[in-house]
Amino acid sequence: xxxxxxxxxxxxxxxxxxxxxxxxxxxxxxxxxxxxxxxxxxxxxxxxxxxxxxxxxxxxxxxxxxxxxxxxxxxxxxxxxxxxxxxxxxxxxxxxxxxxxxxxxxxxxxxxxxxxxxxxxxxxxxxxxxxxxxxxxxxxxxxxxxxxxxxxxxxxxxxxxxxxxxxxxxxxxxxxxxxxxxxxxxxxxxxxxxxxxxxxxxxxxxxxxxxxxxxxxxxxxxxxxxxxxxxxxxxxxxxxxxxxxxxxxxxxxxxxxxxxxxxxxxxxxxxxxxxxxxxxxxxxxxxxxxxxxxxxxxxxxxxxxxxxxxxxxxxxxxxxxxxxxxxxxxxxxxxxxxxxxxxxxxxxxxxxxxxxxxxxxxxxxxxxxxxxxxxxxxxxxxxxxxxxxxxxxxxxxxxxxxxxxxxxxxxxxxxxxxxxxxxxxxxxxxxxxxxxxxxxxxxxxxxxxxxxxxxxxxxxxxxxxxxxxxxxxxxxxxxxxxxxxxxxxxxxxxxxxxxxxxxxxxxxxxxxxxxxxxxxxxxxxxxx
Numbered sequence: 001x002x003x004x005x006x007x008x009x010x011x012x013x014x015x016x017x018x019x020x021x022x023x024x025x026x027x028x029x030x031x032x033x034x035x036x037x038x039x040x041x042x043x044x045x046x047x048x049x050x051x052x053x054x055x056x057x058x059x060x061x062x063x064x065x066x067x068x069x070x071x072x073x074x075x076x077x078x079x080x081x082x083x084x085x086x087x088x089x090x091x092x093x094x095x096x097x098x099x100x101x102x103x104x105x106x107x108x109x110x111x112x113x114x115x116x117x118x119x120x121x122x123x124x125x126x127x128x129x130x131x132x133x134x135x136x137x138x139x140x141x142x143x144x145x146x147x148x149x150x151x152x153x154x155x156x157x158x159x160x161x162x163x164x165x166x167x168x169x170x171x172x173x174x175x176x177x178x179x180x181x182x183x184x185x186x187x188x189x190x191x192x193x194x195x196x197x198x199x200x201x202x203x204x205x206x207x208x209x210x211x212x213x214x215x216x217x218x219x220x221x222x223x224x225x226x227x228x229x230x231x232x233x234x235x236x237x238x239x240x241x242x243x244x245x246x247x248x249x250x251x252x253x254x255x256x257x258x259x260x261x262x263x264x265x266x267x268x269x270x271x272x273x274x275x276x277x278x279x280x281x282x283x284x285x286x287x288x289x290x291x292x293x294x295x296x297x298x299x300x301x302x303x304x305x306x307x308x309x310x311x312x313x314x315x316x317x318x319x320x321x322x323x324x325x326x327x328x329x330x331x332x333x334x335x336x337x338x339x340x341x342x343x344x345x346x347x348x349x350x351x352x353x354x355x356x357x358x359x360x361x362x363x364x365x366x367x368x369x370x371x372x373x374x375x376x377x378x379x380x381x382x383x384x385x386x387x388x389x390x391x392x393x394x395x396x397x398x399x400x401x402x403x404x405x406x407x408x409x410x411x412x413x414x415x416x417x418x419x420x421x422x423x424x425x426x427x428x429x430x431x432x433x434x435x436x437x438x439x440x441x442x443x444x445x446x447x448x449x450x451x452x453x454x455x456x457x458x459x460x461x462x463x464x465x466x467x468x469x470x471x472x473x474x475x476x477x478x479x480x481x482x483x484x485x486x487x488x489x490x491x492x493x494x495x496x497x498x499x500x501x502x503x504x505x506x507x508x509x510x511x512x513x514x515x516x517x518x519x520x521x522x523x524x525x526x527x528x
Contacts (some may be wrong), residue, residue: 006201011193015186016179023175030171038163039134042155043123047136049083050153051121053090054140063092063140063148073099073106086133086156090140092149093117117150125157132157222305224267228298230254242283242305262473263287267303277308279492281500284308372401376445377408384418385443388425397432398440399425407445409521411452416497417519421445423490424456424515431460431513447521452503454517462510471507 053059053076062071076088076099090099095110095117119139126135133154140148197205222239226232230253240246245257258264263278265271266287276287286306292299345354372382385401392399410417425443432439444455463471472495494517498505501519508514 010202011190012183012186015182015189019179019182023178027171027175034167035161039125039157042134042159042163043125043136045136046085046134046153046155047121047123047138049079049085049088050136050138050151053079053088053153054138054151059090059151060140060142060148063090063098064142067092067098070098073103075099077101080153083153084155084159086131086154086159087152089152089154090149091117091152093147098149117147119147126152126154220307222303222307224303224305225300226254226267226303227300230268232257233300239305242280242285242307244280244282269301277489279489279496281496284489375401375405375407378410378414378417380414380418381407381410381421381445384422385425388422388429392429392441395429395433396437396439397429398438399429400440400442402442402444405443405445407447407452409447409452411501411519411521413501416501417452420494420497420517420519421454421456423494424454424517427490427515428456428458428460428513431462432458435460450521452517452519452521454515454519456513456515458513460510460513462512462514463507465509468507468509472505 056075059072059075062069062075072090076090079085080088080101087101088099089097089110091097091110097106097108097110100106117139121139122135122137124135126133133156135152135154137150137152139150142148194200200208219236220238222242223234223236224232224239224243225234231251232254233250235245235250243258243263254264254268258267262271263280263285266276266278266289269289269291272289274288276289278285278287284307286308287303289301289303291301342354345351369382369386372386373379376382376385385399389399389401421443425441428441432441439459441456441458444453446453472491495505498517498519503517503519505515505517508516
């Protein structure tokens with residue numbers, strides 16, 4: 001297997017590659033621009049020499065006289081040698097050369113005399129007989145301004161190239177220095193990155209990232225992470241499902257994700273505490289928020305979410321079964337006492353008294369059940385209230401259903417109606433448990449005008465005026481904590497069910513608890 005590249009070697013390789021490429025491009029651009037600038041400087045240098053020769057009095061005098069002694073050629077050669085020029089050519093008005101490095105061309109006609117004798121200065125690259133050269137041309141005039149001829153001076157391009165190459169070592173020194181600095185910086189960067197990544201290489205980091213993603217998206221708990229500024233930095237699939245955030249974007253704030261409410265407060269840390277119970281439209285969540293600090297500084301927070309919906313439902317069903325068991329136990333205890341009384345009366349020979357007592361018991365039990373059955377058409381609701389009456393009696397609490405109670409239509413969701421009534425009665429039983437005698441609870445049910453009205457009142461302490469809205473929030477309770485029992489969910493569940501059915505529930509301030517629930521007898525239309 002091929003050994004993976006280390007972080008330092010990768011950084012060094014890439015930094016050097018970037019430097020070499022940029023330096024090569026820079027070197028090519030520099031040489032091209034430098035060559036152009038040298039050509040321009042050399043052209044102006046050649047022009048300056050030509051102008052100096054054209055202004056020389058000896059040359060002008062000789063050209064004005066026709067150069068009988070061939071003085072111009074000698075003077076031009078001296079200037080060419082002194083200024084390292086390739087040629088210094090002096091021509092008269094007819095275009096005849098009077099000087100040239102090649103003596104055979106002296107006295108010959110210039111190839112293009114018109115351009116040299118137009119009375120203007122010229123610079124450029126000339127493809128002359130000696131090769132390409134940077135050329136400068138200047139007119140030669142007499143004292144009265146008459147055109148005597150022209151001077152053309154050229155400096156070979158090979159000379160320009162030598163000047164350019166003479167600057168290459170300095171450019172190479174700068175390039176080598178830049179590469180050395182790049183190596184040092186890359187090594188320093190690699191060491192710093194290794195310290196920041198705890199000595200892990202790139203393959204190790206990639207493996208850790210894959211393991212983290214597999215773990216976060218594979219567990220059955222929701223995990224949400226926020227940075228120090230409250231922006232979403234990570235969320236797994238389970239958290240998206242529980243929070244209904246299918247399209248949550250990393251980097252958005254909590255205010256953009258969730259509306260104001262208890263869930264928002266718990267995730268933000270405003271409502272602090274361990275194992276916070278939050279009730280949403282579909283789930284009952286156990287929420288824990290843990291601030292994260294590294295090196296003494298705040299790096300954000302991590303929130304875990306556990307779905308307790310099914311478990312809480314099972315616990316509440318167990319509570320219902322326990323309540324029924326308590327009711328049966330209370331009835332069994334009451335029947336045992338009655339049977340004991342009957343057995344004693346029979347044993348004493350008081351047969352008529354025993355029959356009278358038995359008739360009275362039968363009439364009382366049967367009449368109460370028959371009365372509830374006559375008032376409430378749903379048999380399950382009548383049975384529920386009968387069981388609650390028995391449980392209340394066991395606790396020395398008088399629970400009565402008003403004589404004007406009438407209910408024939410259980411509405412679109414009979415099970416929801418049972419849950420609502422059961423929770424309200426249980427809440428009232430707990431509320432009056434610590435109250436002084438006499439303790440009583442009154443239940444009234446009506447289905448007038450397509451609306452089911454449920455009134456539950458009790459003789460307990462009631463709800464303060466400031467808390468009549470908060471009492472329906474999940475987690476809010478005025479009851480003391482009890483081991484194994486989660487407080488603050490009963491009324492929240494009732495409120496959620498009532499709202500889902502399109503109804504309303506209100507609380508009247510104390511003294512004495514009073515809750516009024518109104519439910520439509522038809523299921524509300526679902527908006528598209």
